[in-house]
Amino acid sequence: MADETTVEEIETLDLWVSGTEESEIWEDSSTDEGAQRMGWDESEAELREQLGTVIDDDYDLDGLNDDERMIVNMGPQHPSTHGVLRLQIELEGEVVRRTKPVIGYLHTGMEKTAEQLTFLQGPTNVTRMDYLSPLNNELCYSLAVEKLLSVEVPERAKTIRVLMTELNRISSHLVALATNGMDIGALSMMIYGIREREMILAFFEKTTGLRMNHNYIRPGGVAADLPPGWRQDVQEILDTLPPRLEQYDDLLENNPIWVGRTKGVGVITSEECIAYGITGPTLRSTGVEWDLRKAFPYSGIETYEFAVPVGGAGDVYDRYRIRVREIHESLGIVKQAMDRMPSGDYRLDDRKVTPPPRARIDQSMEALIHHFKIFTEGFKVPPGETYVAVESPRGELGCYIVSDGEAKPWRMHTRAPSFYNLQSLPIMMADSLVADTVATIASLDPVMGDVDR
Amino acid sequence: MARLSAPTNLLTSTIDKAARWAQTQSMWPATFGLACCAIEMMATGAAHNDLSRFGMEVFRASPRQADLMIVAGRVSQKMAPVLRQVYDQMPDPKWVISMGACASSGGMFNNYALVQGVDQVVPVDIYVPGCPPGPQSLMHGILTLQAKIMSGEIHART
Amino acid sequence: MTDDPSIPETEAPEPAVRPLPEPGLIRDLLEQFEMAEWHSSSGQDVVVLGADTLLEFAAAAKKGGFESLVDVTAVDWFRKRRVRFELVVNLLSMQHRLRLRLLVPIGADAATVPSLCSLWPGANYGEREVYDMFGIEFEGHPDLSRILMPDDWEGFPLRKDFAVGSVPVQFKAAHKVD
Numbered sequence: 001m002a003d004e005t006t007v008e009e010i011e012t013l014d015l016w017v018s019g020t021e022e023s024e025i026w027e028d029s030s031t032d033e034g035a036q037r038m039g040w041d042e043s044e045a046e047l048r049e050q051l052g053t054v055i056d057d058d059y060d061l062d063g064l065n066d067d068e069r070m071i072v073n074m075g076p077q078h079p080s081t082h083g084v085l086r087l088q089i090e091l092e093g094e095v096v097r098r099t100k101p102v103i104g105y106l107h108t109g110m111e112k113t114a115e116q117l118t119f120l121q122g123p124t125n126v127t128r129m130d131y132l133s134p135l136n137n138e139l140c141y142s143l144a145v146e147k148l149l150s151v152e153v154p155e156r157a158k159t160i161r162v163l164m165t166e167l168n169r170i171s172s173h174l175v176a177l178a179t180n181g182m183d184i185g186a187l188s189m190m191i192y193g194i195r196e197r198e199m200i201l202a203f204f205e206k207t208t209g210l211r212m213n214h215n216y217i218r219p220g221g222v223a224a225d226l227p228p229g230w231r232q233d234v235q236e237i238l239d240t241l242p243p244r245l246e247q248y249d250d251l252l253e254n255n256p257i258w259v260g261r262t263k264g265v266g267v268i269t270s271e272e273c274i275a276y277g278i279t280g281p282t283l284r285s286t287g288v289e290w291d292l293r294k295a296f297p298y299s300g301i302e303t304y305e306f307a308v309p310v311g312g313a314g315d316v317y318d319r320y321r322i323r324v325r326e327i328h329e330s331l332g333i334v335k336q337a338m339d340r341m342p343s344g345d346y347r348l349d350d351r352k353v354t355p356p357p358r359a360r361i362d363q364s365m366e367a368l369i370h371h372f373k374i375f376t377e378g379f380k381v382p383p384g385e386t387y388v389a390v391e392s393p394r395g396e397l398g399c400y401i402v403s404d405g406e407a408k409p410w411r412m413h414t415r416a417p418s419f420y421n422l423q424s425l426p427i428m429m430a431d432s433l434v435a436d437t438v439a440t441i442a443s444l445d446p447v448m449g450d451v452d453r
Numbered sequence: 454m455a456r457l458s459a460p461t462n463l464l465t466s467t468i469d470k471a472a473r474w475a476q477t478q479s480m481w482p483a484t485f486g487l488a489c490c491a492i493e494m495m496a497t498g499a500a501h502n503d504l505s506r507f508g509m510e511v512f513r514a515s516p517r518q519a520d521l522m523i524v525a526g527r528v529s530q531k532m533a534p535v536l537r538q539v540y541d542q543m544p545d546p547k548w549v550i551s552m553g554a555c556a557s558s559g560g561m562f563n564n565y566a567l568v569q570g571v572d573q574v575v576p577v578d579i580y581v582p583g584c585p586p587g588p589q590s591l592m593h594g595i596l597t598l599q600a601k602i603m604s605g606e607i608h609a610r611t
Numbered sequence: 612m613t614d615d616p617s618i619p620e621t622e623a624p625e626p627a628v629r630p631l632p633e634p635g636l637i638r639d640l641l642e643q644f645e646m647a648e649w650h651s652s653s654g655q656d657v658v659v660l661g662a663d664t665l666l667e668f669a670a671a672a673k674k675g676g677f678e679s680l681v682d683v684t685a686v687d688w689f690r691k692r693r694v695r696f697e698l699v700v701n702l703l704s705m706q707h708r709l710r711l712r713l714l715v716p717i718g719a720d721a722a723t724v725p726s727l728c729s730l731w732p733g734a735n736y737g738e739r740e741v742y743d744m745f746g747i748e749f750e751g752h753p754d755l756s757r758i759l760m761p762d763d764w765e766g767f768p769l770r771k772d773f774a775v776g777s778v779p780v781q782f783k784a785a786h787k788v789d
Contacts, residue, residue: 109566194499277733565776
């Protein structure tokens with residue numbers, strides 16, 4: 001890191017990453033996100049330092065001409081890194097200069113496993129990726145498979161999917177609030193967030209049979225119809241949550257410690273977010289109104305009324321606030337879905353894709369054969385490739401499936417939102433205090449199962 | 454003049470039994486959350502299920518202060534050395550609960566990336582089945598561990 | 612490891628007219644690049660182009676309005692196609708609400724492709740993952756190293772000739788527990 005650049009050179013260097021000429025590509029008048037430049041002047045070398053690309057384990061401290069710098073390893077076994085994230089942090093006194101996330105400690109080889117499972121078994125695999133929003137993963141995978149099959153699921157299945165994924169968004173954001181609170185020291189938030197989440201998980205367990213990793217949304221519809229009495233359960237959630245959210249506001253909004261530890265901390269700009277492919281609440285906290293439910297609607301979500309909450313400061317407080325407001329919006333979508341829930345089939349009536357109803361197996365030999373064939377060798381999907389993205393609680397969750405005409409995908413790739421969002425950590429944490437590290441990580445809400453897959 | 458007399462509330466027991474009772478009733482788990490099971494472990498410790506009823510709620514961030522490791526989730530090849538190091542850092546006596554199918558046997562991910570059962574890396578006392586096990590399952594596992602320590606079935610490792 | 616020469620090159624019948632999408636951003640791009648082939652894959656715009664024109668095309672795409680790189684991944688067409696690997700780049704234009712997918716066939720003998728990090732710094736992790744899983748090297752990448760697997764890992768797991776590594780499960784020999 002012996003940087004021989006003189007002061008004059010630093011001034012003339014482009015502030016963007018190597019290779020791009022001075023704002024040539026970013027001089028895009030048609031965007032309305034303001035000037036397409038980063039806000040402050042910094043040399044390319046400094047930016048690369050912030051990207052963390054020049055840190056390695058055997059870092060030469062002597063070359064720095066600075067006795068104050070030291071590398072601190074945080075994780076992979078650390079209570080505030082949300083799993084097994086490891087950070088190499090270069091500290092100068094109490095100030096974080098550079099950060100390098102080291103990931104892969106939860107790499108499960110799911111993309112390889114997906115090539116061994118049939119298209120019907122696929123959701124069992126993808127549901128374990130982002131374990132806080134499993135239904136979104138299943139939805140994304142199922143939509144991709146349905147796109148390759150060129151089938152459209154019935155209205156009731158679509159509405160059930162919207163209902164379940166929005167409930168899942170609420171439960172995921174509740175955990176994000178809970179852990180965010182716990183990491184900063186508001187331990188009560190942890191207890192409250194998990195308490196409300198249990199209510200939604202109870203409904204999930206009643207509907208899908210499991211509290212997590214449901215394998216409920218499958219290609220062709222959903223696995224089972226909503227249970228009897230589901231309206232009372234959902235209504236109870238709708239009635240209970242808004243007053244509880246007000247309690248959260250009482251607890252946090254008027255709390256000077258909470259506000260002091262979140263406002264102006266972990267700031268990122270919209271230009272950086274777009275350049276790094278960062279999506280979800282982090283992007284919206286910078287003021288960009290970008291939600292895939294509005295931009296590329298799926299499952300009939302365009303027929304629901306909801307707003308996309310945006311922030312402006314791009315700090316931890318804004319991201320927390322957006323999550324709270326998104327819970328309110330999701331509650332509205334859940335209510336609309338409950339009110340309009342159409343009758344009809346909850347899955348496709350296509351015996352090549354979905355198993356026949358249980359009662360028909362006793363009566364019809366063909367039904368038995370179809371049932372057997374679907375669960376042993378699966379259904380074949382025409383050759384092709386497709387990419388489908390949904391808005392998960394963390395951002396753009398994409399599924400890229402390549403089929404070669406067999407019953408198993410030739411390649412299944414998941415565009416994990418947490419994986420790309422993690423690239424923003426070095427930017428957010430540059431030149432901030434080490435005490436703000438956990439607040440920043442928690443506000444990003446990374447799920448390591450989603451990062452490492 | 455007061456006469457010396459034997460105290461009325463005397464309890465007799467063996468040292469061994471008393472030590473086992475002490476070990477059982479204040480077991481401090483290390484937070485070793487890895488994947489999905491970690492969320493259920495959190496749910497077990499938080500409201501609704503409230504692990505503190507069993508004197509277990511003090512999840513320690515440092516392995517030096519813990520005597521129970523709940524391996525909650527899938528253990529990758531990259532994580533296995535770290536897991537062993539954390540286990541070695543824990544003071545004796547120590548116990549290990551393998552929570553969930555992945556930690557116990559690799560679960561549904563029988564592939565290159567995962568250690569097929571955490572018992573290849575550390576000795577395991579209790580296996581909790583499920584994917585993920587619900588809070589009740591985890592509590593049952595912990596209670597089973599307590600009962601086994603109490604009965605002397607599991608000897609403390611040294 | 613190498614490309615399979617036994618598979619004949621697929622000679623697509625040369626269409627009389629070069630297929631082009633509806634007038635718009637993507638069509639403007641394609642008119643600048645003669646070698647890029649466009650087709651529609653279940654309603655999505657896909658452009659197939661060579662590794663030598665990737666950087667140029669990507670720069671033009673970025674200038675044209677694709678300000679965000681969504682995803683970088685790859686596919687191993689082992690024993691399916693003559694050219695073994697295929698790089699897949701997903702681009703997104705937020706202002707025009709458009710997606711564009713670039714497919715770049717890469718031979719196994721020279722599995723090298725220019726890095727897109729200079730255009731979109733967000734390509735960093737995606738390209739590292741592709742390197743880690745497929746062994747495709749990116750020229751000009753700031754820090755091309757393994758990202759998910761341990762540093763001393765041998766082999767590239769998502770290649771088709773890399774075994775799944777499953778351990779046989781035998782329940783028969785399990786001893787009885789009282």
